[in-house]
Amino acid sequence: MAEGQIIVEDSEHLLEKTLEFHVQLEKAWTSIWTRDLKIKTDSFDRVIISGMGGSGIAGALLADLYGSKVTRPITTWADYGLPGWADARTLLIAVSYSGETEEELDSVKVAVERKMPIVAVTSGGKLEEMSGIHGIPLLKIDYKSPPRAALGHLYGSLLALATKIGLIDLTEKLYFQAVDELKKTVIQKHFLDKAEDLAVSLNNKVPIIMAYSPLSAVAKRYQNQLNENSKTFALAAPLPEACHNIIVGTEFAVPEKLQALLLESRYGFSRNIARKKVLEKIFSQKDIPLVPLSVKSGSPLAEQFLFLHFGDLLSFYLAGVYGVDPTPTEVIEMLKTELTKL
């Protein structure tokens, strides 16, 4: 199928923002890299990255990609409050794109009470106000979009911050190499074509997105994007855990509706990579299509960027297949309105 075959009612220009992913990543890094953030490398023993939905995923991506290498624990948090152990030696990186997420504001409130070091990542709202009141360093994002379409800003900010404070072993050079790989891929027609073709094949199907670390959090992003952009049901199935339960749960209710995707990483544990062969055999016996996906990349970070971009395109085109506008998520807006009344 040729690119452009799927017509998407895109009233709020989501495709444009999606194709700006690499530009967002560049801007985010550049705006932070030379700033003095006033956070000393030795001022914390552990890190919590808190955030919900399209904001929270940025922390999950960082924790998944660097978790096996960092010498200080990174914990993600997606709830009110904070863990019991969060203390003055725990750095809170609070991510809320809107700055109005009530879960997030509650976490920051607790962090202030506990005298924790805090950094806020936001475009404004109450989180910006709080950062002014409490002298919290602020990484401000100047962009207009739904949170999930600002991932380059959110994740790029986190990566630059984590590098600056000595949390991860990334360098500016490696970062921009990865961004360059992304930039070169964005303009390749076959990348868009592949996303369109896959979207067509997912029509009326429930995607099971299987992935092992360092792509587990990407699978969660795929689920979220398919939910929010395509408005469709989907399941992220982290490996190897899914081999202990989810692969059994395909016989009833919707067996003929299932379609598995396997995000293959070049950088996973060899025994996870080896599972592909077995999973293909199992799903073939079940008569459930399994589509392996892989990208050519020079680093785990580049691989993650490319997979993220592909998933964003996939969910965009699947919205077109279903004939819905990918941007509005009225149910979430309604929920937020109703919550304010409680």
Add this chain to the structure above:
Amino acid sequence: MAEGQIIVEDSEHLLEKTLEFHVQLEKAWTSIWTRDLKIKTDSFDRVIISGMGGSGIAGALLADLYGSKVTRPITTWADYGLPGWADARTLLIAVSYSGETEEELDSVKVAVERKMPIVAVTSGGKLEEMSGIHGIPLLKIDYKSPPRAALGHLYGSLLALATKIGLIDLTEKLYFQAVDELKKTVIQKHFLDKAEDLAVSLNNKVPIIMAYSPLSAVAKRYQNQLNENSKTFALAAPLPEACHNIIVGTEFAVPEKLQALLLESRYGFSRNIARKKVLEKIFSQKDIPLVPLSVKSGSPLAEQFLFLHFGDLLSFYLAGVYGVDPTPTEVIEMLKTELTKL
């Protein structure tokens, strides 16, 4: 519907083991409580509980229930290897019921290399051998069942261990109060009836199990049990995160197949508890049934036990509705066999 209406082909006596949950919990605690485990309370600054599937869920349940109170971080791990920060001040609690799980054995190998304090929870296998070779304290479980049907042994062992080493603020008295509440409920006919009725209503449906902390990990257990016992597709939807994505993803592919369950806790954040009203409104507008579930309990631990037991019964009866034997999980056995060939 009266209890006993659903006929389940239960060749390996899963119901019997399920109804022994409270007995398992009693035995597990008693066998550990008076032992000298040779792990000093001040010998670690953080804890990793590792394990896969039916073994790993025990760690997730503990971390979810006590995460907001503990002063030392508890991280769960379900993969090969270990996080980069796992060091000699990090206690590894390695849970593998069979003692043969290759992911788990790899984690223990890494922990030995890093000279980490380790405790093993297993019924035998290579993990027992390794514990002999490396002088690792062993909590041995003497029971015959699939891992998921030994949850009382696994989770009870973890709770006793975590209490003994000063990780959580549980007491023997509180533990047995919770077990007693469970014991009293197990014999109530209406509890079994309710599980049967719900199983009937889930026929040919995809359950979306929504729950907030301290019941988030229970929702994951429900998904696993529905996968393994009922062999059916299911989705755990942790709250409040699901309000940012999953609630939008219901329009396509299988909208008429969805049925939501809401596990209500008396002990969650008030703003999470308050979401019930809004979620009911949203799902009603979507024409998706939402079934709220609650139990009467005297403590968060008792509540968790009761919900776990209810979910085990639910998945058992749903196997009956689908006409499958709940115990065999041939696909997982096949996968393990195939993996040994790689």
